Amino acid sequence: MTPFYWESDHGNFGDDLNLWLWDFLLPGFRDVHPDVLLVGVGTVLNRALLPAEGKKLVIGSGFGYGALPDTSDRSVWDIRAVRGPRTAEKLGIDPALGIIDPAVMVAEMPEFRDLPKTGRTIFVPHWESTIGSIWPTVCQTVGVTYVDPRGEAKAVIKAIAQSQLVIAESMHAAILADAFRVPWVAVTTSEEINGFKWADWAETVEVAYRPRHVPVSSRNEAMHKGARFWGVRFENKWRAEEDPNKRGGDSLVMTRAEPRQSAVRTMAKQVLAAPSALALWQASKAAPQLSDDAVLARRKERFLEVIAGVRRDYL
Structure with missing residues (x-):
């Protein structure tokens, strides 16, 4: 098999x-x-x-x-x-x-049981939100730990299991958080997130999928997603070459090297990401969800x- x-x-x-x-x-x-x-x-x-x-x-x-x-x-x-x-x-x-x-069922595996808690609030974006974004910087600004969903699976899952709160744009971040009995808050940064599959899972554990909107973190991320950034709607310039039907920063787990930028340009990006930082901070303070144990x-x-x-x- x-x-x-x-x-x-x-x-x-x-x-x-x-x-x-x-x-x-x-x-x-x-x-x-x-x-x-x-x-x-x-x-x-x-x-x-x-x-x-x-x-x-x-x-x-x-x-x-x-x-x-x-x-x-x-x-x-x-x-x-x-x-x-x-x-x-x-x-x-x-x-x-x-x-x-x-x-x-990952939560039943011996290697993930009784892991020490870190007390961290973490943010796990959808993998598409990692492209062209500055989420590691935004997370650092508001005291949230960024976890890259592209990281090694067991490392990502341990980060989820050990946290105190998971801000999840990645559906499996919420699924794993719920399995480990870690409260979670669903967020979405664009219309690209598939609400059907979220609701499909959520109904099984009798919770509602009510994501909070968090604006994209950068112009490049908006261009990749065809999203709005500071009121401007960008066309999807860098759509992943993968056919969608085939699924169709400062990272705790993984970082991607980016070209060196001037301090002024970096500061400008941080200023422009202020709405994203505020929304992510608000998500970290929102009432979380967790399915009933039974x-x-x-x-x-x-x-x-x-x-x-x-x-x-x-x-």
């Missing part, structure tokens, strides 16, 4: 955790059924992503980009669970199969029943 996940050139911890999570949940799965593709964590139920040939075992994946694959042939598609009820509805399957995002426990129990069924049928 081969695990499938969206592998990007830049890295994204929410996708990269597929590399080791399934070895914990299904030990030995790689040694059986070489013809079966295990479709796990991620918004990967997409016709442009998944191969048409070969059997697919779906455990917790979600829809959110592009066009759905034709899953009507049950000899090819073994759908045991999807991320949430909205994905289940799109697929036309039993809503009860919209259980939860499998990433919550609700999360029930969902995880149902997911473990699915895992037990997969073990029984495949291992």
